[in-house]
Amino acid sequence: MEDGAVIAPPEPPPLPYSLHTRKKAIAFFWILFVVDTLGQPIALYWALWYATDLSHNLVFSIVTATLGGISVFEYFYRLYNLFRKNSRARPLNARKSWLDFFQINFTIVWLILAAELIAGTVPKEPHVRLVAMVLPTVMFYFGAVYLSLDIFRMLGYKAPFRISSTPKGSVMPTALYALIEDVVAVDGGGGQMYRYALRTRYLSSPYFRRMLFEMNCFWSGGSIVCAAAITAIIFTVSQPVAYTLGWSLPFAWAGIWALITIPWVQSDLRREKKAWAENRGQGGIPWTDDITAPTARTRFASVQEHLPNLLPWVREKQSAPSTPSADGAADGASAADGAPAPDGTAAPDGQTTH
Template sequence: MTSHIEEGISSRLPSEPPPLPYSLRTRKKAIAIFWTIFIIDTLGQPLILYWTLWYLTNLSHNLVFSVVTAAIGGVSVFEYFYRLYNLLRKGSRARPLNARSSWLDFFHINFTLVWLILAVELIVGSVPHEPYVRLIAMVLPTVMFYFGFVHLTLDVLRMMGFKAPFRISSTPKGAPMPTALYALIEDVVAVDGGGGQIYRYALRTRYLSSPYFRRMLFEMNCFWSGGSIIFAAVITALVFTLPEPVAFTLGWSLPFAWAGIWTLITIPWVQSDLRREKEAWAQNVGQGGEPCVDQVRAPAARTRFTSVQEAIPSILPWSRNKEIPPSVPPAGPCDIEGLPPKPASLPDSTPAATLENQPLGPESPSQIEGDEPTQHPMTSTDERGTDVGHPTLPSEKN
């Protein structure tokens, strides 16, 4: 009798992790155009202006750097206000789940802070009659230091068991501290990538349902934030020891070289881990802890970077707790901290219904061929079908 019950339960378990309704394959052209413009604006423009105006004109050094600093970051400034508009506009479907209309996502908060730091750096460096060339060369290393320390600190606090002191994107205040890379991916794809709240909902479902996915993001965050801090320190040492022309050139170019190398390492690494995650779900292996709950040390199948995370409990005294006994993946959709049930536009996590290759716009939910049109996951309708807005939980409105 017991075996029949167990067979019935296992047959209802999902064979794959909850899908993410977003694909980069359909956006290759847009991504290529953006990064081409960004690199020209942030790498090519400062170096070309510096070398041509400094050595080929009779302009004062102060005026040269006034021109250089004024021309820096046009794409970033546009992106900043584009994101701000999308987050704050009435009826926005890009803002964090269950957040107030005035609440910015975690990435935009950091975007604002880092721009304030860079503004001070550029003003102080370019105002003197003889500009501080080395300080102006530290713009990109400063960004690397900032995001590296912020992201690493967030994950250290997570490992120490701290709760979120305020809403971090879609993670409500008082919930377990999310891994920083999860918040970054959620915000960038939802706003800049046009995934909207549908993507935020799907990513949160995946994050809470899959201990393997959470561990992979933790490891990847350590790789990027740790590498960012180390290489920013190396670049800083070069900037303040080499001749000024060389220092300026390296300060603006080496961060791009580092990011390119890290990206080339990351792509096959993540692809391999996502395959391993699917295999673990298909075999019901290594899914541990309480289903649909973000437990930091919930057991999961081995990842490609497991050695880093396995070493932490032996080093950090607060992480020496006994691991949570294994369990099974959730048999149904997670009730994500009071959010509405899974929208019909998001499929069950089965191979036939996976939407990973389906494009998704920011304003409308995806629709599988033959399905009835569905409302946005974060809106509700009255009896006449009229949109009555975004449901918000009083306990999560902060």
């Protein structure tokens, strides 16, 4: 072995976070969220609209006033965690006033929903179908934004601004990476330690990046298609049915997608580990988000071999590993902001050591 050579670890860099130890907290949150966002608006609508003499405008004023309590709490909880003094949850190497990417989109979508609900409930006779579009609107928004990031990534665009822990000017990150980083670090309590560990895994494993890319296409593309189908249903069926389906079908879609995702990700993580052990899970420019880096076949690629026409637009460009150049080295330095140095050393707050 040559002097100074870096010995690759036998497994991909670990992610110091486990859902198994947080099952009760996760279950408690999702029960409250489903009751608040699914059960409450539907139950109040049917009870107040058909079992009382209240005006339709007042019915929807009550429904919208009680809507989204959990989401509002989560919004301000995230703001507090990101802005508080000595916060350990904000993006790596970001200034105190910088929000993470999820919080920015959380804010924008809330403004859109507020306008939608006001327009739907202010008239004396509310626009029931418009109020039923709240969740499909969220699906359209996040699907379009997160799918756009990966389209720009495939086209070779750089990040126009800091996207969570990815600095401005770096390779556009796959959107699911930014989402997982933000949600686990802030909402899940993983903090900057998790942001740093995830970035280490992301930059060191081309297989992991491709898995996140394919999974984001699955969720974002599915979100847009399903939202379009739900919208068509809302503006076709009767108003009571439209309202009920508009608030319930998105949860049915999310449940089905989650059931598909769990075994899919588990299988891909096993494949990544195997590829890494065989030294086929690494490639391209080290510690760089190299979208041309070769990698072992993912589960999706294996399925696509049998169905060659299945979603061909989700393929990233594949080519032989490029030789590091001055430009590549510059991109690597930019992408590694907040990521480990080649020897894997780092300070506790996510700063790299050289």
